[in-house]
Amino acid sequence: MTAAVLSVAATALGVAPQATAAPGAPDGPRDARSELDRLYTEAEQATEAFNHADERAERLREEAGRAQDRMARQQERVNELREQLGSLAGAEYRSGGMDPSLALLFSSDPDDYLDKAAVLDRIGSRQAGKLSRLRGALRELGQQRREAVADLAELERVRKDVTARKRVVEGKLRRARELLQTLPEDERAAWDRAARSGRDLPPLGEGTTVSGRAAAALAAARAALGRPYVWGANGPSAFDCSGLTQWAWGRAGVSLPRTSQAQRTAGQQVPLSQARPGDLVTYRSDASHVAIYAGNGQVIHAPRPGAAVRYDPVGMLPIASVTRP
CATH class of the missing domain: 3.90.1720.10 (endopeptidase domain like (from Nostoc punctiforme))
Structure with missing residues (x-):
């Protein structure tokens, strides 16, 4: 009975049955329980590594969402500045197409002309300021896009890492379940009691x-x-x-x-x-x-x-x- 159990256990662990136990395979109930301990310990370590990678993936997903929101807001700002610049440029073109000295010569009301010229100067100054802000907004938008691309690339890498770690956990747990099923009920109970035993502590x-x-x-x-x-x-x-x-x-x-x-x-x-x-x-x-x-x-x-x-x-x-x- 014991030999048959151990043969099945060895098969469950991927070890070919031989006349003598293969190196590293359980060769008795105690070794089988030790192997179970090892597999569950490694599975738990792999689980925590999976949790860490999954947590990082979640943070990256959230950051990618925030980056998209920031880029959308920045794009709206860029569009608004472009529209304002277009309106100012049109107004300046319509009012300032004539040479200033000729405009003053033919003006029926020089005082009115000078008032309009002052307004046009202010429009030019505003246009220059908006153009500078537009350039800054475009630079910021470009930087945000580059950061978003890097974040998405990192997210994809972490997703692959999560998938790989998931396979590791599942493999170790599968091997542990297979080994556990090979143990007689009394040996399973003995292993569980050993797993729940306490050590002497202060x-x-x-x-x-x-x-x-x-x-x-x-x-x-x-x-x-x-x-x-x-x-x-x-x-x-x-x-x-x-x-x-x-x-x-x-x-x-x-x-x-x-x-x-x-x-x-x-x-x-x-x-x-x-x-x-x-x-x-x-x-x-x-x-x-x-x-x-x-x-x-x-x-x-x-x-x-x-x-x-x-x-x-x-x-x-x-x-x-x-x-x-």
Whole structure:
């Protein structure tokens, strides 16, 4: 039975069955569980990289929209200046087509002529000023167009990056699901228990009253208990790890960055011994997982695909930092 299970597991990981285990393939239940841990960890890291790229794409899309609005307004200004210049040029041509000395000689009312000449001088001055403003507006419009083209090119590059990262996540999760299905039910349960086990930690200080916003964020996280993990999701019906923390704190009126790495620095970092309910707890050296501290040595988090938002021990993974938004 075990040999058959491991053979299927090796096939799921893309390793050809052999009389002996191929290098790197699981050769027992413990190795299979370690491989699952590795795949889910890598999938989570890839998910956070996807979230970062997707967030950048969204910012670029918004900037492209704002650039289009700016260019439209600037084009209206250019058109208006052109119309004004055309009107002024027509008026000057109609009134000033004759040589000034001849116009004065034939004028029936020299005083009236001099008044008109002064007006024409002012029109010329205004025309020169509007022409200068038009040139400036055209230069600004050209610069805006060049920046918009660069932004759109960057957006296209980031879109391709998002697509590539999405494939990476999907591939790792597919391999993890295939491997998980090869394990007997008792081994799956043992792996899940191991994933939820806590580590020995120093006593945590929870004597301070939780602030209003922290309490609201924690209440939102509790309301999300039982909702499914979906990579790339940030609520309200499904979440990945950083999507849950961003959504929960957003319900408290605090805007957090999208990724766990960025959330790690989105506030005051405090020692683990001073963790209070509502604090963000990031895990692993690369801060690729994040949870909300719930008190009593527990966190609320979105663990992985196939596992709903739940409580787990705060020491379930190596802790990178504790941040108070």
